[in-house]
Amino acid sequence: MDSFKEVCELPENGFEVVTCTNAEEGMEIFEAHLEEWSGVILDAKVFKGKGDEVDRLAGLTYSLDKINELKHKRQVPYYIFTGQPDTASGTAFAEQYEGKYYEKDKDEDKLIADIKKNADEIEETQIIHKYQVVFDNWPESKHDLLSVLKAVEHEDWQDNRVFNSIRKILSDVMFRLYDCGYCSVVHDGSNLADCSRALGAPNMSDIIPVYIQRSMHTCVEVTNPGSHRTECDSAVKDGKAPYLVRSMTYDLLNILYWCKDLPPEKDREKTVERVRKSMEEVARKKEEDKNRKRQRYNQ
Numbered sequence: 001m002d003s004f005k006e007v008c009e010l011p012e013n014g015f016e017v018v019t020c021t022n023a024e025e026g027m028e029i030f031e032a033h034l035e036e037w038s039g040v041i042l043d044a045k046v047f048k049g050k051g052d053e054v055d056r057l058a059g060l061t062y063s064l065d066k067i068n069e070l071k072h073k074r075q076v077p078y079y080i081f082t083g084q085p086d087t088a089s090g091t092a093f094a095e096q097y098e099g100k101y102y103e104k105d106k107d108e109d110k111l112i113a114d115i116k117k118n119a120d121e122i123e124e125t126q127i128i129h130k131y132q133v134v135f136d137n138w139p140e141s142k143h144d145l146l147s148v149l150k151a152v153e154h155e156d157w158q159d160n161r162v163f164n165s166i167r168k169i170l171s172d173v174m175f176r177l178y179d180c181g182y183c184s185v186v187h188d189g190s191n192l193a194d195c196s197r198a199l200g201a202p203n204m205s206d207i208i209p210v211y212i213q214r215s216m217h218t219c220v221e222v223t224n225p226g227s228h229r230t231e232c233d234s235a236v237k238d239g240k241a242p243y244l245v246r247s248m249t250y251d252l253l254n255i256l257y258w259c260k261d262l263p264p265e266k267d268r269e270k271t272v273e274r275v276r277k278s279m280e281e282v283a284r285k286k287e288e289d290k291n292r293k294r295q296r297y298n299q
Helices: 002-008 023-034 059-069 092-097 108-119 125-129 133-138 139-155 162-180 192-199 210-225 226-239 245-261 264-299
Strands: 040-042 080-081 102-103
Touching: 002 108, 002 125, 002 139, 023 059, 040 059, 059 080, 080 108, 102 108, 108 139, 125 133, 125 139, 133 139, 133 245, 139 226, 139 245, 162 192, 162 210, 162 226, 162 264, 192 210, 226 245
Parallel strands: 040 080, 080 102
Antiparallel strands: none
């Protein structure tokens, strides 16, 4: 499986393969991230649980039952990839799973091609392709980002649950902005407004473009718990703000796209010093402008 995983993760294939040691562990991860999978590769004989010592078909049966149980939430294609003699081509097992069956050391290319073909027909994969740069740069936000963009693609303008997902993504943004040296406030999961104020300070305008500062302020103001959030939730739910979900989403996408060029975490000390000097320079220029205006007024 390791060599096949390496082939799948080559740039020309572009897969991210998550491996598991038994069926129960695999299905637990599968269910926890149900929106994110483009396919499930199953071994015909696998340990069913952590304590099992013999791989049996019971592991496959358990996985198939779980996939079928969850298909009302989301249907994900599965592929049975096996190499045991009693499940090889020509056996009753292979005939039973015809169309879902792939033999190791023989059908790897066909399996990869079929995964790609089927994945391209899945809505979530299409959304990821459409916003590929953003997803590539924010793997930690993938689940919440998918839920936000699905609402936009479905034109579900009265879904105020989007605001919770946007808020979670903003937390990821604040963590990264602190780690790279741009934000002077440590994000603790509940102080988005403090982080936004620090990043939106006038003296930060040479570091963070004004359109990003304003997008951050808007997103935080609307999604943070409080009176404004309650008002916005009601307006969206009641259809009084039909463009708010999409405008918030595009503000968020602008933030995420801009963040792709952040300095690396390893240069944090240098970045902090650069930010400090930039803020001092902006403040100095503003003070000079103020003094010039005062002189002209006094004349």
